[in-house]
Every structure is written in structure tokens, then in C-alpha cells.
Amino acid sequence: MQKDNEAVNEAVNEAVNEAVNEAFNETVNEAVNEAVWEVIVIGAGIAGLTASIYLARAGLNVLLLEKSHPGGRAASTEMEGASVNLGAHALNRSVLPILREVGITPAGAPPKLPNALVFKEADGGHRALPLGQLLLGSFLKWHEKLELIRFYSRFRRADLASLHTVSLQDYLAGQLASPRVRSIVLALVRLSTYSDAPELLSAAAALGQLKQDKVLYLDGGWQSLVNGLAEQARQAGVTIRTGSPVREITGSAPVMTVTLKDGTPFTARRVLSTAGPLETLALLNPALSREEAAVYQQLVPVRAACLDLVVSGMPFPKVNFVLGAEEPLYYANHSAAASLSRNPAHQVIHVMKYLPAAGDTDPKQDEAELKGFLELIQPGWSRQVIRQRFLPRMLVSHSLVTASAGGLAGRPGPAVPGRPGLYAAGDWVGAEGMLANAALASAKEAAGSIIAGIEQLEGRNTRGA
Ligand SMILES: Cc1cc2nc3c(=O)[nH]c(=O)nc-3n(C[C@H](O)[C@H](O)[C@H](O)COP(=O)(O)OP(=O)(O)OC[C@H]3O[C@@H](n4cnc5c(N)ncnc54)[C@H](O)[C@@H]3O)c2cc1C
Numbered sequence: 001m002q003k004d005n006e007a008v009n010e011a012v013n014e015a016v017n018e019a020v021n022e023a024f025n026e027t028v029n030e031a032v033n034e035a036v037w038e039v040i041v042i043g044a045g046i047a048g049l050t051a052s053i054y055l056a057r058a059g060l061n062v063l064l065l066e067k068s069h070p071g072g073r074a075a076s077t078e079m080e081g082a083s084v085n086l087g088a089h090a091l092n093r094s095v096l097p098i099l100r101e102v103g104i105t106p107a108g109a110p111p112k113l114p115n116a117l118v119f120k121e122a123d124g125g126h127r128a129l130p131l132g133q134l135l136l137g138s139f140l141k142w143h144e145k146l147e148l149i150r151f152y153s154r155f156r157r158a159d160l161a162s163l164h165t166v167s168l169q170d171y172l173a174g175q176l177a178s179p180r181v182r183s184i185v186l187a188l189v190r191l192s193t194y195s196d197a198p199e200l201l202s203a204a205a206a207l208g209q210l211k212q213d214k215v216l217y218l219d220g221g222w223q224s225l226v227n228g229l230a231e232q233a234r235q236a237g238v239t240i241r242t243g244s245p246v247r248e249i250t251g252s253a254p255v256m257t258v259t260l261k262d263g264t265p266f267t268a269r270r271v272l273s274t275a276g277p278l279e280t281l282a283l284l285n286p287a288l289s290r291e292e293a294a295v296y297q298q299l300v301p302v303r304a305a306c307l308d309l310v311v312s313g314m315p316f317p318k319v320n321f322v323l324g325a326e327e328p329l330y331y332a333n334h335s336a337a338a339s340l341s342r343n344p345a346h347q348v349i350h351v352m353k354y355l356p357a358a359g360d361t362d363p364k365q366d367e368a369e370l371k372g373f374l375e376l377i378q379p380g381w382s383r384q385v386i387r388q389r390f391l392p393r394m395l396v397s398h399s400l401v402t403a404s405a406g407g408l409a410g411r412p413g414p415a416v417p418g419r420p421g422l423y424a425a426g427d428w429v430g431a432e433g434m435l436a437n438a439a440l441a442s443a444k445e446a447a448g449s450i451i452a453g454i455e456q457l458e459g460r461n462t463r464g465a
Pocket of ligand 1: 042043044045046047048065066067068069070071072073074086087088089090091092194244245246247274275276279304306394395396397425426427434435436437439
């Protein structure tokens with residue numbers, strides 16, 4: 001009898017334990033699936049990673065959803081043991097304070113000044129002129145040399161406040177009489193802004209960018225930056241979900257739903273999208289009003305055609321950096337400054353064409369032009385190639401800084417109008433900087449706005465950004 005009771009008790013205990021365990025597991029799973037995230041960040045490029053670090057360090061629980069893998073346009077590709085950026089990337093030193101704040105001190109070195117500018121000759125040929133010879137030799141006439149010197153001694157003191165709505169083309173037309181000097185200045189503006197649209201570019205933004213001319217080529221490529229940011233995000237407690245493409249954002253603060261393409265929903269109090277302007281618009285249900293959406297739709301993207309190479313040296317090893325003066329072309333040996341390959345004999349070369357803002361170019365012609373430029377600078381280069389790839393229309397930035405929009409202040413802010421709780425960050429957002437600088441500055445600004453909003457509206461005490 002006693003044995004029977006024991007058996008019954010055991011069976012009952014087992015059944016109860018199973019039921020309790022099942023209930024517990026269900027609750028835990030439900031809690032994970034139905035967790036209310038304080039912030040969901042969409043996109044693990046450098047903007048999304050940076051914003052999520054600030055948010056998590058302020059004590060918020062953050063889910064970062066990335067459709068492929070971390071890095072976005074800042075990712076590098078492993079090619080024959082070399083880390084090759086998606087087209088030529090140089091980190092402007094003005095971004096270092098934000099990177100240091102999130103715990104990153106990038107390793108790398110500044111490139112040397114361009115060896116030469118390549119000018120077109122009247123007979124259709126080309127002439128490569130070492131930079132030093134511009135002022136010493138006879139290529140420029142004395143009044144042109146004077147004009148160039150005057151421009152460079154004055155532009156740093158230019159009153160930028162009056163130039164936001166003036167196009168660079170109009171500004172230079174009033175400053176420089178010599179077409180040759182203008183082409184030299186435009187080549188340097190292309191180098192610092194990555195754009196070839198002086199007719200649209202805000203003069204204030206262009207001159208501001210020219211002033212911040214100190215850059216670094218990063219050891220290990222920009223992937224080292226991405227890896228560092230992802231590591232800091234994980235350490236701060238951010239949950240990073242890769243392979244998670246977002247299909248839809250619904251609701252508004254404090255209850256928003258982010259749904260993946262496979263239908264998985266996540267609930268959040270705030271959402272920060274670092275997808276591009278058009279991609280972000282496409283996620284919104286309901287859509288923004290026509291006027292609200294127009295701000296995003298009218299942004300002018302900046303594109304480049306890129307030829308990336310891993311080579312076993314170059315025929316003229318001292319020629320490391322050359323720009324086209326009249327043609328929007330760029331050549332640089334990034335291995336001359338940064339450590340990019342496990343094999344010390346391999347070098348990473350970037351050749352690039354800055355594409356015009358209006359009208360499409362023919363990718364085949366662009367590729368032929370890049371290879372022709374390379375042949376001009378490094379005759380016999382093709383015998384040195386270990387791997388090469390051509391990226392015909394890389395999106396450098398989602399937004400040119402245009403004079404017609406009022407310069408940097410004309411870019412959209414981080415709070416998305418008409419959708420409380422929804423924010424955006426990226427190289428098309430906020431009034432600070434261009435390219436990666438804009439991506440990081442807007443990430444910090446958006447995170448700050450989210451933290452301040454949660455503190456003010458919900459009386460929650462965060463640890464601040
Ligand atoms: C050829 C080239 C040269 C450049 N050179 C320089 C340079 O010299 N200096 C400089 O400062 N900058 C340079 N840049 C620009 C710089 O790379 C970008 O400004 C910066 O990487 C942008 O970061 P981001 O996070 O804003 O955007 P992105 O890198 O575009 O990141 C957005 C992320 O969101 C993800 N995503 C999009 N939609 C969804 C979705 N629906 N669901 C989930 N995830 C989604 C994407 O997969 C991506 O990872 C260059 C860019 C290019 C292409």
C-alpha cells in the first residue's frame with residue numbers, strides 16, 4: 001500500500017513539475033517574443049551601431065535589427081587576405097570625438113598629399129603635373145598662381161553663414177577667373193565631398209568640408225571600425241539580430257510594432273531607422289502625408305563608380321595618389337598609408353569616378369575610363385593584379401548637401417514628422433557634417449532625443465547619452 005502511495009505521489013509530482021516547467025518555459029518564451037523593447041534600431045551600419053551604444057549605455061533595452069550583417073556601406077570585403085573597403089574610404093578626423101565617446105580609437109595613418117593632378121591637353125592627351133610644380137613651374141600663368149594662393153589664404157576665413165544657399169559653381173565663378181584654377185579647386189572639393197555636382201552643392205558645405213581636410217586610412221579597412229562598434233554595442237547590452245529584414249513599422253510612441261519580412265513582430269516604445277530615406281518611407285504603415293514624405297523624396301543621392309584592386313605592387317611605386325583636374329577621377333594606393341593585407345607584398349588600390357548628380361552614365365564606359373586612367377598613371381598595372389572588382393554605382397551618400405535646400409540645415413532632422421516615437425539617423429540626417437561624420441553625428445543626436453523624450457514624457461530616469 002505504502003509503495004502504491006509512493007508511486008502515485010511520484011507520478012503526481014512529475015506531472016505537477018512538468019506542468020510547472022511547461023508553464024514556466026511558455027512564460028519565458030512569451031517574455032522573449034513579446035518583450036517590449038524600449039528602443040528598436042533598424043540597420044547595423046555605423047549609424048545604427050553608434051546610436052544603439054548611446055541608448056544602451058543610458059540604461060535602455062535595445063534591439064538592433066539588421067537585414068544582412070553589421071557594417072552596411074562601411075563593411076570591407078576579404079579579398080586574397082586583404083581587407084578591401086567598398087570603394088575608397090578615408091575617415092575624417094573630425095569624427096574622432098564621437099568615436100572616442102563610444103570607446104573606439106581607430107588605428108591608421110594619414111595619406112600623403114596627391115602626388116599629381118592630371119590635366120587634359122588640347123590635343124586630347126593628358127599631362128600629370130606634380131602638385132609642387134603648380135606654383136613653381138610654368139603650367140599656370142603668374143596671375144593664376146596668385147589667384148590660387150589668394151583663394152587658399154582666404155577661404156578658411158570666408159563668411160559661411162551667407163553661403164549656405166549659394167551653389168559652389170556660382171561662388172567659384174565670382175571668386176576665380178581662371179578656368180584652370182577653378183578646375184584645381186573643384187578637384188579638391190570632389191576629393192573631400194565625394195560629389196561632382198558643383199551646380200547643386202552648397203558653397204558653405206563645400207568650403208566647410210575643405211577646411212576639415214585631415215583624414216586617416218584605417219588599418220584593417222573600415223571593417224575594423226565596424227567590428228569595434230559591434231563589440232562595444234554587445235558589451236553595452238544591445239541585442240543584435242542579423243539576417244532580420246524589417247518589412248513594416250506601425251503605431252506611434254509609446255506602442256510601436258516593427259515586423260520582419262517573415263512576419264515576426266516586435267514591440268517597442270521608440271523606433272530609430274538608419275535605413276535610407278526612401279527605404280524608411282517604404283516601411284511606414286500608414287504612409288506619411290505627401291508633404292511630409294516630400295522632404296525625404298527630394299534628397300539627391302551621391303554615387304561613385306569604383307574599381308577596387310589587390311595587386312602585387314605597382315609599376316611606379318612612388319606614385320600613390322593622383323587626382324583628375326578636369327575629369328572626376330581618383331587613384332590612391334591605400335596600402336601606402338594603412339596596413340590592409342596579411343600578405344605584406346599585397347597592396348590595396350582604389351580607383352574611382354565621382355558620378356554626376358543628374359543623368360545616368362554608362363557603367364561599361366565608366367569602367368573603361370577608370371582603367372584608362374590607371375593605365376595613364378601606372379602603365380602595365382594589369383600584370384600586377386591579383387584580384388579586382390568593379391562596383392558601378394555605389395551609393396556614397398543618401399544626400400548631397402544642396403544650396404536649394406539651404407545647405408546642411410536643410411537636411412531632415414532625426415525626429416520623423418507626423419510619427420511620434422519614430423526617429424532617423426544616417427548620412428542624410430541632421431545639420432552636422434557629411435558622409436560618415438553625418439551618420440555618426442545624427443546617430444548621437446537621435447539617441448539623445450530618444451533618451452530625453454523617454455525621460456521627459458515617461459518620467460523615467462535614464463543614465464543620459
Ligand atoms: C564608395 C564609397 C566611398 C565612401 N567614402 C567615404 C569616405 O571617404 N569618408 C566618409 O566619411 N564616408 C565615406 N563613405 C560613406 C560612408 O560609407 C557612409 O556614410 C556610412 O557608412 C553610412 O552609414 P549608415 O549607417 O548611415 O548607413 P549604411 O551603411 O547604409 O547602413 C544602413 C544599414 O541598414 C540596413 N538596412 C537597410 N534596410 C533595412 C531593413 N529594412 N531591415 C533591416 N536592416 C536594414 C542595411 O543592411 C545597412 O547595414 C563612402 C561610401 C561609399 C559607398
